[in-house]
Amino acid sequence: MASKSSDYPHTPDGRYFVVSGRLWRLSNPALPVEVRAHLVGELMAARRAVGVARRAGDGAAERQARAAVDQVKTALGERGPVWWSDGAPDENRRMAANTRYAAWYAALPQNR
Template sequence: MKYPVTPDGRYFVVRERLWRMANPALDEGVRAGLVTDLMAARRAVGAALRAGDASDETAARAQVDAAKQALGERGPAWWDDGAPDLNRKMVRNTPYADWYAGQTRK
């Protein structure tokens, strides 16, 4: 992965923002199927946008959200140790700030 992943494997960082990783406990076959569903839903969003069809866009975005929740990237956090979910937070404002400051970036 070209983006740095936090030491605990919960997030990757893009443009200094944390994004939740998929649940590593998912069976590989299940995960692959969900990724396939996610990509199909994203293509459907694009098609709806190109067609100017707001109804299809809404439905496709709901499919994207459902796939991301099933993957664990959205919705309830997949870990159970009580740590807060920092998804979409700026890394400098989180406990990962020192770790990220030590990362080599291009």
């Protein structure tokens, strides 16, 4: 079974979770529960479509499915414009040790 973001440490401000030392942006917490649930369902369908297309060797379908994944992740707030308004930079996909979260990350038990 795939891991969930809740299985990993979250930054104190709730913007990222950390996997193998890398920050990954969390979904916008201001999204209504129903909207988030609908988008997560769309995301899972798009990810399944990526797998189906890859197994079929259908490059065009895979590109289309990956575009759908990107569109939904943007709608969730995990990509694209940041969902916070305090002017803090987006540090998505950066190594935590090289960001403003470095001290926080260094203090974590290094089991992730």
